[in-house]
Amino acid sequence: MSTTASSARRVVVIGLDGATFDLIQPWVAQGHLPTLARLLRTSAWAPLESVLHPFTAQAWTSMVTGANQGKHRIFDFWERDFSTYGFRLTNASFRALPALWTLLSQAGRRVIVLNVPMTYPPEKVNGVLVSGWDTPGMGAAFTYPLALKAELPALSGGQPYVIVPDDWKYSTAQRGDMVMAELLREIDVRFTVVTNLMAREPWDLTFFVVSALDGAAHFLWKYHDPSHPLYDPAVNAQMFTEDPLLQVYQRADQRLGEFLATLPPDVHVLVVSDHGEGALEDVEIHLNLWLAQQGLLTLRTRGSHRSPGGTLKWLAAKLVDRGKHALYGRVSFSTLSRLRHLWPDKLRVTLGEESFFPGVDWAHTLAYSEEVRGNIWINLKGRDPQGVVTPGAEYEALRSRIISELQDLRDPTTGQRLVHRVWRREERFSGPFSERLPDLLVEAAYPDLFRPRGAYTGREPVRHLTVEEMSRRRITGCHRANGIFFAHGPAVQPDLPLAPASILDVAPTVLYLLGEPAPGWMDGRVLTEMLTPAALAAQPVETRPQAPPPVNPADGAGGAVQGYDEAEAQEVTDRLAGLGYL
Structure with missing residues (x-):
């Protein structure tokens, strides 16, 4: 050494x-x-x-x-x-x-x-x-x-x-x-x-x-x-x-x-x-199907591609949407992504939207999820391209409704509650980038309960997979x-x-062990309970008052x-x- x-x-x-x-x-x-x-x-x-x-x-x-x-x-x-x-x-x-x-x-x-x-x-x-x-x-x-x-x-x-x-x-x-x-x-x-x-x-x-x-x-x-x-x-x-x-x-x-x-x-x-x-178990939650069931999200129907701009969405949907004739179930996400550079810019933008939110009718949608995470976004005026929900009272009422109803989501077989808590983002996060984060975060037993619909054509928001469906997953632990x-x-x-x-306590604890003060903007704390009395007496915990660096x-x-x-x-x-x- x-x-x-x-x-x-x-x-x-x-x-x-x-x-x-x-x-x-x-x-x-x-x-x-x-x-x-x-x-x-x-x-x-x-x-x-x-x-x-x-x-x-x-x-x-x-x-x-x-x-x-x-x-x-x-x-x-x-x-x-x-x-x-x-x-x-x-x-x-x-x-x-x-x-x-x-x-x-x-x-x-x-x-x-x-x-x-x-x-x-x-x-x-x-x-x-x-x-x-x-x-x-x-x-x-x-x-x-x-x-x-x-x-x-x-x-x-x-x-x-x-x-x-x-x-x-x-x-x-x-x-x-x-x-x-x-x-x-x-x-x-x-x-x-x-x-x-x-x-x-x-x-x-x-x-x-x-x-x-x-x-x-x-x-x-x-x-x-x-x-x-x-x-x-x-x-x-x-x-x-x-x-x-x-x-x-x-x-x-x-x-x-x-x-x-x-x-x-x-x-x-x-x-x-x-x-x-x-273990990655056999239960899947499809949040967009739950939102649709509550009347908060509308999926496009056949013929809707005839509307202005709809033809382009229809083409993108054919590449990634969830139907038995779509390419989604047969062509991997990474392959679709690799092909994007061959397509016009407008189609590439639309494909990015369709990859995460396939088939959504934005003009008639109040809330939506990218489904690969337990996140819900409100389709907010002034933020989202086709936002319909007004900031303020309407926004807060919608969040409260989703929290109240989603927390009772249950396993259709066992009747067990699947959601521990639905958090407003400000209940978990603070700082200048909080508004970039989802409006609601859904905490379940483990995060991979929330899965994209994939080739599933049903409308049940919670389902148990067959062994054959589980064998097509890439992972078995999560x-x-x-x-x-x-x-x-x-x-x-x-x-x-x-x-x-x-996990936020690690950085200030490392700084303490190195004899360096933690800046005041850290949210974690020094784990003083692990230290010997002699160490604490020789070096009291010091926090340096310090605002986070200004960041655009x-x-x-x-x-x-x-x-x-x-x-x-x-x-x-x-x-x-x-x-x-x-």
């Missing part, structure tokens, strides 16, 4: 994307995960409550800024384009607040940042940065400094560098063995590179993310869970000698243990995840709200289970937002579709 910064406090944050105590604790009890078992004995630890909704882009961004989405702007992998009913992809340039490593770089501290989602394009730091999930392929300039990119194969021990595992490319081919091979390779490469970088670079903060555990849950759950409808012992036996999901966790546990052994005892270590995981948090080091009490912490709503933290070109957008879109997000 470099000793350049040995006199200063140092922190390592290890992100295990999607890691969950629901799997870790039983496997620890069975003796399968010795490193994580040791951390349970020697650390303060807690469930880590994620954001609403608990997906990668907004969760990691909230963690590294310590602020809610209304302040930092990243609400998902995409955001609304209010000039249409479409969306555009986001990346790190959309982030409106500085991340941990930005603040530390400004304070003269050295950082190593590796593979954290939503860090492309890479920003200039006092140290090195390799961008993560939103990187549009290996051809992009995804490192700072740029020369670091050419060094990554050597730093990887001769293996090709991995930004995102290619697990999703094998999921529809039913090649669970190839999925697992890709995930194991990513774990090995990530730990090898970070270990080699830390050996040669001075650092005060090292922050890196391993994404394999998330991919493992998405694609290997059906091979892991005997209660899953797609679990098939005969198929499993052909590919695996033991539970493949456990094997991925074991490899991560092994490499984590080897990595921790390289750290001196005065370094503080946090092991975190952005959300948990669980996100849950609670991730993991471990803290270990000289200022931390060992063997201390804590009450659930917020059209700009991100580094100035004007930097979108993707056609090829880059396609790379990211394919990845989103492959992982089941589109």
Whole structure:
């Protein structure tokens, strides 16, 4: 290890994307995960409550800024384009607040940042940065400094560098063995590179993310869970000698243990995840069908394409709409996206609208959802292109009606309530970008209950899928709200289970451990309950009063937002579709 910064406090944050105590604790009890078992004995630890909704882009961004989405702007992998009913992809340039490593770089501290989602394009730091999930392929300039990119194969021990595992490319081919091979390779490469970088670079903060555990849950759950409808012992036996999901966790546990052994005892270590995981079950909620059932959304009928502008919508609908003769069920979202550059601009705009909101008659629609999330938008005058709801009393009355009626949505088979709560956006978010967020957010047992209608031609808003329908899904596991948090080091009490912490608490806690004050705009807090009395007495918690940096709503933290070109957008879109997000 470099000793350049040995006199200063140092922190390592290890992100295990999607890691969950629901799997870790039983496997620890069975003796399968010795490193994580040791951390349970020697650390303060807690469930880590994620954001609403608990997906990668907004969760990691909230963690590294310590602020809610209304302040930092990243609400998902995409955001609304209010000039249409479409969306555009986001990346790190959309982030409106500085991340941990930005603040530390400004304070003269050295950082190593590796593979954290939503860090492309890479920003200039006092140290090195390799961008993560939103990187549009290996051809992009995804490192700072740029020369670091050419060094990554050597730093990887001769293996090709991995930004995102290619697990999703094998999921529809039913090649669970190839999925697992890709995930194991990513774990090995990530730990090898970070270990080699830390050996040669001075650092005060090292922050890196391993994404394999998330991919493992998405694609290997059906091979892991005997209660899953797609679990098939005969198929499993052909590919695996033991539970493949456990094997991925074991490899991560092994490499984590080897990595921790390289750290001196005065370094503080946090092991975190952005959300948990669980089974993707057979229930689906189609919010637009529910809204239509309530008379709040109108779908176009046959012949409506004869209206002005309707022919273009009819053509786009034929490409993506939900009918037995439509291309939607036979041509993938990513293929449709790839074809867009061949079409006139007006059709491309219309296709973007139809991709998320197929067949909607906007002039007779009060509320709508993109359905891939539990979000509801009010068709608002002055904001939406064909808005019909007046801001003020009419808007509030409509939101109240939807909240009241949707919270009673039930499983048609069991009668169980499916919705925990419907939130007004201002109940969860604050800040200059809150008005860019959905008007209502629907919180259910897990976010992937909300699914697009796909090839479904029925009108029931809640339904149970057949085994055949489930087999056509790309994923069999999905996100849950609670991730993991471990803290270990000289200022931390060992063997201390804590009450659930917020994902927003990570950034101010890291700054405290580094001896730096947290800016006043952070929404999280220092987790003082994990600290020793001696540490708190020696260093009382300090918050520096500080307003967020002024940000133009059209700009991100580094100035004007930097979108993707056609090829880059396609790379990211394919990845989103492959992982089941589109």
